[in-house]
Amino acid sequence: MTDAPPPRRGRVRRLLAGLALTLAVLAAGAYGAFHWAVAQYDAPGPLAEERAVVIPRGAATGTIAERLESAGVIANGRAFLVAAWATAEAGPLRAGEFAFPERASLRTVLDTLRSGRTVQRRLTVPEGLTVAQILALLDETEGLTGTVATPPPEGALLPETWAYSWGDTRESLIRRMREGMDRALAEAWAQRADNLPFDTPREALILASIIERETGIAAERGKVAGVFVNRLRRGMPLQSDPTVIYAVTDGLGVLDRPISRADLDTDHPHNTYRNRGLPPTPIASPGRASILAAVRPEATDALYFVADGRGGHVFSRTLEEHNRAVARWRAIERERRGAN
Incomplete structure (x- = not known):
């Protein structure tokens, strides 16, 4: 008769056998899951039409899967996780706002997330806004982050349509607007006419801001500029209503009533009814056409x-x-x- 193995050794053998069986089951499951994900890799996804989704900075792959599944971009988060793991050598998944096409497959979704090609949003800044109005517009613009610590000088921002991506800062957009104005003013100043009644690009910018607020008709800008240049040459006050509005609204530039006689008599450096010559600063952000009109006024x-x-x-x-x-x-x- 052989001796029975000690009870403890039997329990260990049973535990090892159970562990081996569990690992085999898990391996089979992983193998099956892998092939299940592979089968879906190039299959059309559930999206009925293009959709943009924001992937937060620092989001884990599982969080990305949940966000995409919730948005209807992918049908199953587990398949996405397996596919992302299997193709990890293709690069990291990036943050930002991405546009996914209709019926995007897992391959397309992952390629999009790795490409870094985020959605290009656009913000149109109309000509003639004041700095206060532009900052208010930026505050309301979806996708921009942060605040502007120090408001830029009046007239320093170029009004155009600006492209940006979700997560860009307001400060970065303000910086681009300032750089754009610097370039536009330098280009126009290089084309200036002879014998202008002012000597610096900044003075041209001030006059351009008044022209911008006086007329929105392209064909009139040069002639309006010509009138103001004639008045400057003769030492006549410009008598521009928009400068009075700027004065009485503390730089907002919008008056919800007609200008009164009291407004015209306001003692303010920007009031060109009381003061001769150009005001001390621009009264708005002029566009390229008004800047060019200021330095190349129409003869009149x-x-x-x-x-x-x-x-x-x-x-x-x-x-x-x-x-x-x-x-x-x-x-x-x-x-x-x-x-x-």
Whole structure:
């Protein structure tokens, strides 16, 4: 008769056998899961139409899978995890906002996440806004982060359509706008006409900001510039209403009522009814066309202009002509008030 093995040794053998069986099951499961994921790798995904998804910075692969599955980009997060692990040598999964095409396969999804080609958003900054208005626009813009610690000087930002990506900072966009204005002003200044009544690019920028706020009609910019240049040469005050609005609104640039006589009498450095020459700073952010008009004004003998009631202006050589045009404009205003 043989001796029975000690009870402890039997338990160890049973544990080892159970562990081997478990590992075999797990291996078989992993093998099956791997081939299951491979089978789905190039299969069309569930997306019915293109969709953009934001992948947060520092997100783990599991978090990315959950976000994509929740957005309907992928059908199964486990298949995504296996595919991401199997193709890890292709590169890391990046953060940002990515656009996934209709029916994107796992291959396409992973290629998109590794490409770094994020969605290009666009922000249009209209001409003629003040710095305060541009900063308010940036505050409301989706996808930008951070705050602007120090507001830039008035007129320092170029109004254009600016591309940005989700997660870009407001400071970085402000920096690009300032660099854009510096380039635009330098390019225009290099093309300036002879004998301008000002000597520096900054003065040209100040005049351009007034032109920008005076007219939104492209064909009028050069002539408006010509009137202001004529007045500067003669030492006449510019008498520009937008400079008064800038003064009485503390730089906001928007007045929700007509200008009053008290406004015209406001003692403020930007009030060009009380002060001759250019104001001390720009009153808005001019576009490229207004900057070019300021340095290449149209030749004209006009010294005055007033609204014509149709969105443009009537230009006059003499005060008598101007007063008649002003009377017509005031009559139009009275008719409009009566109609309302």
